[in-house]
Each structure stands twice: as structure tokens, then as C-alpha cells.
Amino acid sequence: MSDNLDALYRRVSWRLMPFLFLCFVAAYLDRVNVGFAKLQMLADLRFSDTVYGVGAGMFFIGYFIFEVPSNLLMTRAGARLWIARIMISWGVISSAMMFTNSVTTFYVLRFLLGAAEAGFFPGIILYLTYWYPAHRRARMVAVFMSGVAIAGVVGGPLSGWIMKAFDGEHGLSGWQWLFLLEGIPSVLLGIWTLFYLDDGIRDAKWLSEADKRVLEAAIAADRVGQQHLPLAQVFKSGKVWLLALVYFLFVMGLYGVSFWLPQLIKNSGVADVFHIGLLTAIPYCVAAVVMVLAARHSDRTGERRWHAACAGLAGALGLVVATAYSDNTVVALAALSVATAGILSTFPIFWSLPTAMLGGAAAAAGIAMINSLGNLAGFVSPYLVGAIKDATNSTASGIYLLAASLVAGAVLVVTMERTRR
Template sequence: MNTATLDSAGASASMPTPATTAEDAALFRKITWRLMPLLCVCYVLNYLDRTNVGYAQLQMKEQLGFSDAVFGLGAGIFFIGYAVFEIPSNLMLAKIGVRATLLRIMGLWGLASAAMMFATTPTQFYVLRFLIGVFEAGFAPGVLFYLTLWFPSHRRAQATALFFMAFGAAPIVAGPIAGLTMTYLDGVMSLRGWQWLFLLEGVPSVLLGIVAFRWLSNSPAQAPWLSATEKQRVARLLADDQAANGATERHTFGAAMRDGRVWLIGFMSFLIILGIYALSFWQPTILKSMGLSVLQIGFYAVIPAVAGIAANLVVGRHSDRRKERRWHFALSAVVGAAGLALTTLFMHNAVAAVLCLALASMGISAAFTVLWSVPGTFMSKSAAAAGIALISTIGGSAGLVAPMMVGALKTMTGGFTASLYVLSGALVLSALLMLVALPASALGRTKR
């Protein structure tokens, strides 16, 4: 296995000195603290605006007469808009930069989310959900592409883990915020609780888009908070990293679209996200079927979320340190599969089931983080924007498939056991694809 350093000055590169290693670590800590807190807060708001309809429907159903079918179709329409505009949005980001892109994305999705407070008919509901998907398209893959402009491949898994940590943390705050808003603001200024929820979670996205525009830099070269020496060092490390990993081979959007590795990683992402969205939509129902109250469900659901965050950070950091992706992903996916399969044995024991779901969350979250550190390794900057967006589009389609699949299997079998086995099998398949199908060229010069 090739363990050559990624920080080389040429073909005859030597190992970095301890001083250089320490200086680089301090430099990337500086970059991390500048970029990641704001990007993580943006991702939390992204989650809230995407999923708040799940809480809002608790009141909207009764007050507007919307059926479960209406809400189900609204969820699907969101992902249609998201998938159609994902790649165009990322291609635009590569041309105009992340500052203008986040201002556009967050401003428009925030306004559309806030406008949901005025929806009174199914048609209005569908149109706004579609528009939220259109406007939100490109956010997550755009940030993942943005990270490739700042972090070499051997530091990218940890940065990716921090970003996805926000997605894992969002469910912890989503429920309490929704519950408090819809309970204590219901009727204030003649607005219902669900209307306040859309307004108070939509407007902050607009404001944060403005903050991102002023705070972030499009690239290290344009960062006034980096010294000239630091800019040169980052540029050198990134150039050496791409050269070492052969990432200069492909330069066009068409090349990324024709790259079999991109499609394979996209399919692996789809298999992982099946588990993510299935748990997001159905975990509360699973816990409710065990006899838990709504309040108990809220507290129990925190445990898998916290476990997933911890695994994200630990596995991402360890993968970067060892410069190894293949086994970190595969073992994490298998752990997730084991957690889902074991849950079926404890459907009448809430504590044991939650611990199994926590194990599943740990494996799924860690596998997802490690997988997203791979694409930027073998794609050039110009191809990465399209390639990452294509991977995200393929994987994101699981958001439409997973809830319907689990619901259909539940209807057919009367429980969740069959769907948990299917999701477990999907994770095992993703692990096998990583071990035997993904070519070594997709992993650069990390350990295979």
C-alpha cells in the first residue's frame, strides 16, 4: 500500500519535518475555526427549513384539512425540485464563488420557507415545497466542493465530519423549537403556531445568507485573514495533493459525467442515505409503536443523534490520520447494518431498541462522512463541482425512495422488521462495493 506523504515538493519528496507538520496543523486549525462554525449553523437551518413541515403538519392537518397523501406528495415534490437543480447550482458555484451562491440559496430558500405560512390549499403547498427544493439545491454539495478548495484530501474527512455533525445535531434542537413555537405562539397576532414556525425558521436563513456573504472568502487566495505566506502554503499543499492523487487528469463537466467512479460513489451514497432518511422519517413511529409517549420519544431520539455525532468526529479524524478510507467506510457501514438488524430483536424493549438505533446511527453517520471525503481526491477543481453535485443528486434520490419504501413494507407486513432488514442489506452492499468495486484510483494516494 502506498503511504507516501501528500505534502511533497516533487517526485523525490521527503517526509515533512515536525516543525512543518506543526505549522500546517496550526494553519488548518485557523481555517477550520474561520469557516466551519458558520457553515455548520447554515446546515442546521437547512435541516430545520427542510423538515419543519413534519412538525407543522400536526396542526395543519386539522386546521387546513390536509390529508396524509397531501403531505406525502409535498415531501416528494421537494426532492424533485432539489434533484433537477442540484447540478446547475453547483456549476454556477464554481463560476461565481461560494459567497454569492450561499446568499442566493439561503435567501431564496428562507423566503420560500417563510412563505409557507400563507399556504391554505394543497396546490399552494405543492408549489412552495417544490420551490424550496429548487432554491435549496446545491447547498450541501456546494459546501462539500468548497471544502476541497481549502483542505487537502488527508485533512478533508475531519472537515467533512464537522459539517455533517451539524446535520446530526439539528434533530436535537428541531423538536424542542417546533414544540415550543407551536404551543406558546399559537394565536399570537392572529397567527397559528405552524405559521409562526415557518416564519421564525425561514427569516434567519435569509439573514445568515447575508452574514455568509460578508464573512466567507471564495478561496484561500482571496482570504484577507490569511497572510501571504499562509496563502502560498495552502496553495502549495493543495497543488501537491492534486498532483499526487492524479486529480489533474480530468478537467471538464463531461469527463465527470462519464467517470464510472462518480456514478459508483453516487450509488453507494444512495444506499447509505436510504438508512439516514428512513430513520429520520420513521424512527419516531418506531419508538411510538413501543408504547412511548411523544415527550419520551423526543428525549429517546436524542441518544442516536448524539451517538452519530460522536462517531462522525472520531472516525473522520482517525481516517485522516491513517490516510485510509476503504476499511473505515466498510466497517462503519457494517456496524450500521448490525445496529438496524439488531433493532428487530428488541421491538418491545424501548431501551434496548434505542441502543441498537444508536449503533446504527454511529455506523451510518461515520460511513457517510468517510464516503464524502473521497470525490475531491480524484477529481480536478473544475470537474469536482459537477461530480460532487451528481453524487449528491443520485444519493439524495433516496430521500424520495426511503420513506415510501418503508411505508409500503410496513403496510404489507404490519411492522418495521422487513424494512429494517432491507436497509441493513443496503448498508452491507455499500460496504462490499467499497471493498471490491471501487477502484484504487478513486482513493488517491491514501492507504487503500
């Protein structure tokens, strides 16, 4: 029976995960490609690092405001329709970033991009709970979230090539072509979602009735012991607020890497924008492997807290070493690889905690609340690093602050009560 169930879940995974993974690659690339655009855009538009930091972070203000409503609406509209809506709208707005010509348009477009994408990530995390019981979920979240790493692997060289090859074509700068071309795949994937994705197990025409009953029974058994809180209680839950704080501290490190990695590599002595793009792929390649292995080990042992904490501490150590040896490209890149792998490995393991605790509408609201509050770090992190860089003419103090956030997150997650396996 166990072998048959494993085979059935493999079939489900091959149907769902490559597509969801591809969608997240497109989403994350559109979210952080401003880090590459920065290498040309700031000089063209005469923006300071503080302006860049605020603009990069404005995404998360829109994200924060609309995320919980978006996730609740998905439970009503259905995953297929709502995820398609999100992807098409963010792809259009991402391409429209090419029209940035002032501080105001930069801020407004980044805010709108966040509002458009709000609900995608927590929506997929919620969607996975429709298909996978808790003891299988960390691996699936890791596969999904490895899209962050692959966006770095693909996005770095691609972004560098676009900016170098298209610069000046038809009167547009390389950074304008970057936004235009990288927004189009999201629109196409959004249209594909309408025809490919199912709202849940019961709607999957590619499953037999017997398969549906087996999968539904596994989900029903997994939901025993979950908290089905009224929505008002979700926002008062100390456990949910603690999870949001831990997530905030980990996200501080994530977006420090995402928005500043190209700059950190440039600071180590690499000048050519295409070479910077190639080198940024290395930390993400390492992270893509490590995060899946870490999540698999966490699923196998049933242990979550120490896995997340050790990953966060590794991320902090990598950031400190990379900053201390910022003038040595080889050492800095090796340390940034450790940092990126550690930081990204925290997330699939972390998301096994709230999804094991919450069910029903509480899961939709709780996951969205944790993600939206935590992602405010996406505003705070680039803003602080940018402001500190403008004040000190160095990114070092800002990166050390991000490392301290990761350490604090690791300490807090260890203090949390253990969840059932």
C-alpha cells in the same frame, strides 16, 4: 514546518468551520422539520402517510434537477455570493411552508424548497477542496456534517417545544409556527454570509501573503494525480456512477432515520410531542461524537473503504434491532442511537473518495452529480416507507428495506479501488 502548517490550518478551521457548521444546521433543520410537523399536520390536513412520504421526497426532485447547474454556477459567481443566495431563498420558502393547505401546495412548496437549497451541500464540499488537502478533508467534512447530528440534538427539543407552546396562537397550528420560526435563521445566516465568507484563499484578507502561499502550495501538491475530466466525460465515468450508487444506498438509510425517527419513537410508546423531541436528541448526540471520531481515525490511517462499510453495517444493524424491539422504548432508542451514529459516520468518510479523485470543473460537476443522484434516495426512502406503512399498517418492512440498502452500500464501497492517501 509541520507544526507551523498545523497551526495555520487550525486558524483556517476556526475561521471557516463554525460558520459553515452553523449554516448546515439551519439547512438540515429546514429540510427535515417536516418530520416533526407530520405529528400534527397529517391530522389537521387529513393527509395519508403515502402523501406525507411523497411530499417529504418532493424536496429531492427539485434538488436533483437544479443541483449540478447550481454547483457549476458557484464556480462562476463565487462561493460567497452563491451560498448567500441559496440560504436566503431556502429560508423564505421554508417559512412559507406554513401556508400548506392542500396536497398540491404541500408538494409544490417541498419541490421549491429542494430547488432553492440545491447546490448548498455539494457547494460546501467543493469549497472545502479550495482550502484543505485530501488528508485533512475527512475531519473537516465530519465537522461540517455533524451539523446533521446537531440539527437533531437542537431541532428535536426545539421543534417539540414550538409545536406544543405555540399551538393555537393567533389562529395558527403548532406545525405552522414550526415552519415560520425555523426558516428565519437561514435568512439571517444568508445575509451574514455576504459579509463573512471568502471565495477562496486568495480573497482572505485575514491571511498574510506568506500564509496564502503556503496554503496554495499545499492545495497544488494535493491536486497532482486528480482527474481533470471534460464535463461530458464526468457524466460517462463509471467511477462517478458507482460512487453515486453507493451514496444513494447510504442516503436511503439517512432519510429513513431523518423523516421517521420521531414516528419510530412515538411507536415505542411515547405520546407527548415535547418528550418525543427530547428523546430524538439522544441518537443525534451519540452520532455527533462518533462521526467525528470515525473520520479522524480514517484520516489518520488513510483508509476509507472499510471505515465507510463498517459504519454502514452498524447503521443497518441498529435499524433492524430498533424495529424488532419497537415496543420497548429503551432498547429501541439505544438501537436507533447505533443506527444514527453508523449512518451519519458513512458520509464524511465517503466524501473523501470523490474529492480525492476529481479536480477542477470535474470536481464541481462530479460532486454535484454524485450528490444529486444519491439524494434521489431522499424521495424514494420516505415514499417507500410511507407506502408500506399504509399498506401494512406497520413501518417494520420499510425499515428493514432501508437496512438492506445500507448493507448493499457497504458491500459496494468495499469493492471500489483504493484511493491514494
